[in-house]
Amino acid sequence: MTDIQIGITDLPYDRERYYSEFGVVEHRVGQLNPPNAATLRKWASQAPDEFRHIWVAWQSFTFPPEKIKRGRKADLLDGESARDLGGFQDTAVNRRVWTEIRECAEAIGADTIVLETPAVFSPTDIHRDNMRAFAQDWSALPEGTRIAWHPAGFWERDECLELCEAIGWDLVIDPLVDLDAPLPDTDHVYFRMMGAHGFGNSYGDDALDVLLEMLQQYEQATVIFRTDDSIKDATRFQKYIEVMLG
16 A cells, blocks of 8 residues: 655644644745754654655755745855856855755755756756756765755656656656656655646545545655645545545
8 A cells, every 4th residue: 555645835833733633744934034953953853753844945046046936035145146046057156055955954854855946947958967967966965865856847747757767856746737747657756736727726536536546556655735725635635545545
């Protein structure tokens, strides 16, 4: 039977209750104003030992500054240029931002760091080369920590899967947005559920049937809800699994 871990994006106010009902959370708080290491360690200490933390990286590492609409932009130091931010560029300022991301993830005990890329990070040779160089040369992480990539724009899923397999990353997908696109051929999967048709709406039973059928082909699955009512939807799917699988 598949080990399915269900969660939402960012901890609700009632953290203790959330920890008791779910096994994983995707922290996006780092995109706005990352808490200090002491706060992150406190959050981690309040969770059960088996609870999983996922850290969503600061967009300054992958986004051009002008494309960051909601997250906090990196503060540049003397001699640094905004042109050197984003896109997995191997620059001093990008390496500094990556170090901050990694330190936040380590403080909260994250087993996965999610890197999101914007639509302007298109499937070009230079972008692929930047990703490969980062993955192979300077993305060092503690043992057991994985990187997951969520692309936007014109990337084809089969192309993303091939690239992720080559560099050892996981691909974050919403499998219900395009039912004709291939699914990962791995023993584990990372599904980020963005709502019916990708618009934040809650899912009907038919969609949950399809989702559960997809999940059962994997040994492990992470399912993160980012819908308009993510707690309600995550709870409903959790109960749905209990009813359907017994």
